Amino acid sequence: MIIKNVRLKVEKFTISDAFFWSKIDSNPKVRHFVDGKKQTYSQSVAYIKKNISSYEKSGFGRYIVRLRKNNEVIGMCGYLEENYGIDFGYRYNPSVWGKGIGFEVAKLVLKFGIKDLKFQKIYALSHIENYGSIRILEKLNFEKQDMVVINSQHAILFVLKVERN
Numbered sequence: 001m002i003i004k005n006v007r008l009k010v011e012k013f014t015i016s017d018a019f020f021w022s023k024i025d026s027n028p029k030v031r032h033f034v035d036g037k038k039q040t041y042s043q044s045v046a047y048i049k050k051n052i053s054s055y056e057k058s059g060f061g062r063y064i065v066r067l068r069k070n071n072e073v074i075g076m077c078g079y080l081e082e083n084y085g086i087d088f089g090y091r092y093n094p095s096v097w098g099k100g101i102g103f104e105v106a107k108l109v110l111k112f113g114i115k116d117l118k119f120q121k122i123y124a125l126s127h128i129e130n131y132g133s134i135r136i137l138e139k140l141n142f143e144k145q146d147m148v149v150i151n152s153q154h155a156i157l158f159v160l161k162v163e164r165n
């Protein structure tokens with residue numbers, strides 16, 4: 001267990017999460033602002049394996065998010081090492097959008113990244129029209145660093161520089 005609060009829990013992915021994770025990542029609505037490519041079951045398994053390797057190699061990865069009341073898998077949030085640095089990312093089942101969960105988990109996982117993982121700089125990418133994601137990053141004090149083109153889509157590269165006293 002990485003984090004839990006009253007309604008949610010955040011844990012490392014395991015291969016046994018593949019079925020329910022694949023249900024989320026095969027939804028075109030979920031992938032619309034990611035890369036527009038809905039994921040097959042085997043791609044979802046590969047994604048989980050990538051995160052398990054990242055836990056082993058780097059000590060962090062993306063984490064699976066569940067509702068505590070019934071253990072339902074609702075999405076993921078966490079970190080992966082990218083060529084520009086530590087990338088913060090998240091995505092959820094549309095059934096839970098607009099209920100404050102995206103922000104609530106992002107805030108918890110960000111605190112974990114700063115306090116426990118000791119990150120100094122955290123990056124996040126958001127498609128320019130992904131207003132919900134942009135709002136989450138702005139509420140967490142990420143700043144716009146650059147405009148980039150990824151998979152032919154215009155995106156904003158955000159950065160959070162952690163100040164320690």
Ligand SMILES: CC(C)(COP(=O)(O)OP(=O)(O)OC[C@H]1O[C@@H](n2cnc3c(N)ncnc32)[C@H](O)[C@@H]1OP(=O)(O)O)[C@@H](O)C(=O)NCCC(=O)NCCS
Nearest residue numbers: 033090091092097098099100101102103126131132133135
């Ligand atoms: C983006 C995403 C994570 C937002 O999660 P969510 O749980 O719906 O967000 P929240 O309910 O916590 O809302 C956070 C803020 O964004 C705002 N918001 C959410 N969706 C919005 C939308 N479509 N348009 C405008 N604002 C939006 C909320 O009003 C809230 O702001 P407020 O506190 O000022 O009212 C979710 O829509 C998602 O998983 N999308 C698909 C995957 C994705 O795009 N991931 C990000 C890739 S960079």
